[in-house]
Amino acid sequence: MLEIRGITVGVWGTNCYAISDENGGCILIDPGEDPITIDKELIIPNRLRPVSMIATHGHLDHVGGAKYFTDKYLAPLYVHEDDVALANKATYWADVLGTPGITNPEKIKRLGAGPVIIKNFSFEIIHTPGHTIGGICIYLKEKGAVFTGDTLFFHTIGRSDRAGLDTGGQDLLVESIKTRLLGLPGGTIVFPGHEISTTIEHERQHNPFLI
Ligand SMILES: [Zn+2]
Numbered sequence: 491m492l493e494i495r496g497i498t499v500g501v502w503g504t505n506c507y508a509i510s511d512e513n514g515g516c517i518l519i520d521p522g523e524d525p526i527t528i529d530k531e532l533i534i535p536n537r538l539r540p541v542s543m544i545a546t547h548g549h550l551d552h553v554g555g556a557k558y559f560t561d562k563y564l565a566p567l568y569v570h571e572d573d574v575a576l577a578n579k580a581t582y583w584a585d586v587l588g589t590p591g592i593t594n595p596e597k598i599k600r601l602g603a604g605p606v607i608i609k610n611f612s613f614e615i616i617h618t619p620g621h622t623i624g625g626i627c628i629y630l631k632e633k634g635a636v637f638t639g640d641t642l643f644f645h646t647i648g649r650s651d652r653a654g655l656d657t658g659g660q661d662l663l664v665e666s667i668k669t670r671l672l673g674l675p676g677g678t679i680v681f682p683g684h685e686i687s688t689t690i691e692h693e694r695q696h697n698p699f700l701i
């Protein structure tokens with residue numbers, strides 16, 4: 491039986507999630523900018539052991555803590571192949587935006603769309619370009635959960651206005667969400683990269699960008 495836990499860290503308020511199995515092995519989703527807090531408050535107290543990480547996209551606040559977990563737990567970071575270059579510019583963007591404590595990821599594995607099995611965990615990777623060109627949503631069918639990064643939020647969608655940082659576009663983002671995400675079962679819980687959780691059905695009915 492898998493469990494999902496989350497924590498919000500850093501000046502950007504990024505949600506990092508741990509999906510764990512009964513042995514404590516876990517996949518970290520979006521190891522954001524404050525890995526020490528993630529480790530102290532999410533990993534260690536729950537006796538978890540990160541075996542791998544997946545970034546929903548290559549932005550600094552979603553990959554900036556990955557190196558810490560690669561160094562400490564030997565966990566690699568999976569990133570969609572179209573966002574690897576962006577992930578490798580995390581420190582560059584941290585300098586531009588004045589965000590301290592960010593490091594570039596060191597052990598990146600490339601992901602494409604479709605089913606992926608990592609250790610005991612089976613996911614469906616849904617490519618949802620728009621916020622970034624390599625943005626993904628991670629569907630965990632057995633828990634009825636989808637991790638949407640900065641693609642879909644409660645009552646809003648991700649930004650696409652910051653040149654060089656947001657590498658997609660709003661029309662593309664809306665199309666991605668409508669064609670690839672809203673077809674999931676309505677009760678699917680949406681775990682976004684920032685702010686509170688919602689459901690697919692709720693956003694279908696109430697998200698002003700999608701109705
Ligand atoms: Zn982002």
Ligand SMILES: [Zn+2]
Nearest residue numbers: 549551640683
């Ligand atoms: Zn973000």
